[in-house]
Amino acid sequence: MADFADSSTALVADVDCTTGGKDLCSKHGVRGYPTIKYGDPNAMEDYQGGRSYDAFKTFATENLGPSCGPAHLELCSDEKKAEIEKFQAMSAADLDALVKGKTDEMEKLESDFKTFVETLNKQYQDQSKAKDDGLAAIKESGLGAMKAVKAHADKAKTEL
Numbered sequence: 001m002a003d004f005a006d007s008s009t010a011l012v013a014d015v016d017c018t019t020g021g022k023d024l025c026s027k028h029g030v031r032g033y034p035t036i037k038y039g040d041p042n043a044m045e046d047y048q049g050g051r052s053y054d055a056f057k058t059f060a061t062e063n064l065g066p067s068c069g070p071a072h073l074e075l076c077s078d079e080k081k082a083e084i085e086k087f088q089a090m091s092a093a094d095l096d097a098l099v100k101g102k103t104d105e106m107e108k109l110e111s112d113f114k115t116f117v118e119t120l121n122k123q124y125q126d127q128s129k130a131k132d133d134g135l136a137a138i139k140e141s142g143l144g145a146m147k148a149v150k151a152h153a154d155k156a157k158t159e160l
Helices: 022-027 053-063 078-088 092-159
Strands: none
Touching: none
């Protein structure tokens, strides 16, 4: 963070998502820790690079600062520029509806995944209990005594 403290175009910051930063982390989809995000504050992206200081420094030097977006169309590819211009041409109400629809889709995917994981976890717990109960029942049915008798009989055969 100190390396970019005086930058007029890049901000490198640390947010504690367990205290005062909860709302900010929730807004940007931070679900696990540590999570590193970068880009336009309105459309943060997940950092997927290395976790060493050198990797961070290289990435920050090469990528932080002005980037493709409505404020810097000159930095966009023709395809991205066309996409942004299409959204800029929409009415505020239409754009709001589109953003809400996509946000709702994302929330549904997250909710469906959470439900799936909870169901999977319940199945795992049920199967684990069934296995443990089954193993206990087998042991209680005399398996230990059976093994002892068999070992004793096998030993007696080899001594003859």
